[in-house]
Amino acid sequence: MASLVQNWQQIKVLTFANMKARYRKTFVGFAWVVLNPILMYSVQSLVFKKFLQIDHPEYYLFLLGGLLPWIFINSSWDTCTTTITNASQVIKSFQISPLIILASSLLDCFINFFAAFLIMVIPTLLISQVFSINLMLLPLSISILVLFTVTTTSIFSILHVFYRDIKYVTHFAMSLLFFLTPIFYPPDYIPSSLQWIVNYNPIYIIIAPFQGCLYGGAIREILILQSQGLIISIILLGLFVRLWQKKKNELFLKL
Amino acid sequence: MNSSSSSSPIVTVEGLQLSYVIDHYTNRSVRDLFINLTRSPLKTLSTKERYYHVLNDINFEINHGDRVGLLGVNGAGKTSLCRCLAGMITPQHGRISINGSTRAIFDTGVGILPDLTGRENAEVISSLIYPDISQQERNLIIKDALDFSELDEFLDVPFLKYSKGMQTRLSLSLVSAKGCDLLILDEVYDGADVFFQEKVSARVMRMIENSGAVLFVSHSIEQIEKTCNRLIILNKAKVVFDGEVSDGVKHYKSLTRN
Numbered sequence: 001m002a003s004l005v006q007n008w009q010q011i012k013v014l015t016f017a018n019m020k021a022r023y024r025k026t027f028v029g030f031a032w033v034v035l036n037p038i039l040m041y042s043v044q045s046l047v048f049k050k051f052l053q054i055d056h057p058e059y060y061l062f063l064l065g066g067l068l069p070w071i072f073i074n075s076s077w078d079t080c081t082t083t084i085t086n087a088s089q090v091i092k093s094f095q096i097s098p099l100i101i102l103a104s105s106l107l108d109c110f111i112n113f114f115a116a117f118l119i120m121v122i123p124t125l126l127i128s129q130v131f132s133i134n135l136m137l138l139p140l141s142i143s144i145l146v147l148f149t150v151t152t153t154s155i156f157s158i159l160h161v162f163y164r165d166i167k168y169v170t171h172f173a174m175s176l177l178f179f180l181t182p183i184f185y186p187p188d189y190i191p192s193s194l195q196w197i198v199n200y201n202p203i204y205i206i207i208a209p210f211q212g213c214l215y216g217g218a219i220r221e222i223l224i225l226q227s228q229g230l231i232i233s234i235i236l237l238g239l240f241v242r243l244w245q246k247k248k249n250e251l252f253l254k255l
Numbered sequence: 256m257n258s259s260s261s262s263s264p265i266v267t268v269e270g271l272q273l274s275y276v277i278d279h280y281t282n283r284s285v286r287d288l289f290i291n292l293t294r295s296p297l298k299t300l301s302t303k304e305r306y307y308h309v310l311n312d313i314n315f316e317i318n319h320g321d322r323v324g325l326l327g328v329n330g331a332g333k334t335s336l337c338r339c340l341a342g343m344i345t346p347q348h349g350r351i352s353i354n355g356s357t358r359a360i361f362d363t364g365v366g367i368l369p370d371l372t373g374r375e376n377a378e379v380i381s382s383l384i385y386p387d388i389s390q391q392e393r394n395l396i397i398k399d400a401l402d403f404s405e406l407d408e409f410l411d412v413p414f415l416k417y418s419k420g421m422q423t424r425l426s427l428s429l430v431s432a433k434g435c436d437l438l439i440l441d442e443v444y445d446g447a448d449v450f451f452q453e454k455v456s457a458r459v460m461r462m463i464e465n466s467g468a469v470l471f472v473s474h475s476i477e478q479i480e481k482t483c484n485r486l487i488i489l490n491k492a493k494v495v496f497d498g499e500v501s502d503g504v505k506h507y508k509s510l511t512r513n
Contacts, residue, residue: 002387006386006387007386009382009386010382010383010386013378013379013382014367014379014382017367017368017371017375017378017379018368020371020375021368021370021371022370024370024371089362089365090365090367092361092362093360093361093362093363093365094359094360094361094365094380094383094384095341095342095343095357095358095359095360095383095384096383097343163283163284163285163288164283164284165284165285165286166285169285248344248345249273249275249344249345250275250276252335252338252343252344253275
């Protein structure tokens with residue numbers, strides 16, 4: 001227990017020091033963290049709702065519910081896949097676990113996600129006047145999203161030490177998945193013969209419950225997706241633990 | 256084995272074995288892996304893991320007051336041994352028992368966040384080196400270390416502007432600010448000037464007198480003769496000497512000549 005508290009203290013110190021270093025250099029940096037999702041949301045709302053006229057009763061909430069977790073997963077993969085490799089000198093010099101450094105980067109991404117969530121979701125909910133009981137399920141959807149993002153990013157970050165082009169692979173995969181995941185279009189736009197693309201898409205399984213909680217999807221469907229998301233995340237957590245146990249010694253050789 | 260001071264061991268190492276898998280270095284990227292898988296899938300998937308033995312049947316004890324020098328040619332396993340003792344690496348076989356706290360530093364020319372000042376980096380580094388102390392004690396340690404480093408007006412300059420010597424001063428001042436049971440210093444004096452090396456050596460010696468022991472890795476025989484009262488030599492993954500510094504230095508010189 002004492003070591004958990006110590007680890008948490010170290011993660012906090014590193015996260016805030018990192019933010020301090022980043023935002024000191026450019027004050028616009030923090031604004032960009034919030035502006036980035038707002039701009040993406042505004043442009044996509046305009047294009048898909050007004051230009052392409054996608055028909056969905058609560059499209060603005062639907063899009064926001066898909067876009068925010070997408071940006072969280074994407075930015076975590078993008079930023080943190082290289083965290084262990086980039087911190088190689090610190091990891092090799094000090095008696096600190098690479099996982100602490102990785103956790104501090106992930107916390108940084110989560111803070112950005114949460115800031116964007118507070119700034120964008122609450123006003124949109126107030127404007128839309130959609131307050132369904134589904135909102136009660138939102139904390140669980142966020143927890144599953146965080147668990148999935150943390151485990152996948154940790155796996156990629158460890159693999160990046162051994163395979164230095166893994167970042168390009170994740171980047172490419174995300175650019176494909178953006179179109180294959182119903183973020184800006186409702187899932188019922190997909191023909192039934194191709195529904196399997198969504199059913200077997202883990203990113204959709206993780207994002208959809210978050211989306212459903214915001215715009216008021218069917219509770220039964222949200223609960224099923226949450227269960228699937230939890231199972232996927234736990235399996236990935238097991239994979240990560242196995243990978244870490246197998247590779248943690250050799251990490252120092254390759255850094 | 257030579258144990259120069261009191262009897263209760265701080266460190267007991269028994270039958271330590273460590274090896275690294277080296278097979279996957281043939282695939283250095285996902286692209287390589289993909290090419291190899293398409294070119295010869297059976298060979299790629301069925302290649303057996305090969306092991307490189309870094310440490311083999313290592314046994315020793317470190318007692319209170321021991322200032323142990325660790326010598327060996329490059330690749331002998333010195334840093335891997337230190338990382339095992341620091342808990343950063345888990346050996347495949349053997350037992351490491353440490354009676355007390357361990358503090359290890361492997362390079363002193365590293366700032367956590369180069370964009371932050373030396374003073375700010377000192378706060379971050381202290382939280383990594385001393386995770387188990389109160390904020391009040393941390394503030395005292397930082398103040399003591401910053402005074403000891405004599406970096407004065409450079410403390411508020413970004414760490415990335417520091418010379419190697421200044422970086423070393425900051426790190427060594429912090430790591431030697433508080434006693435611990437086992438202090439591991441792996442080639443850490445390299446960047447410091449002679450004056451500061453002597454100043455830190457004196458501080459480390461005082462620290463050891465007040466608390467535990469030190470494991471000191473260096474390629475400088477002169478530095479080891481000055482600092483240590485016992486020498487361990489690693490060669491080809493094994494301990495080939497453990498005893499008096501003067502005898503060990505002769506042994507090491509004969510090894511490097513052959």
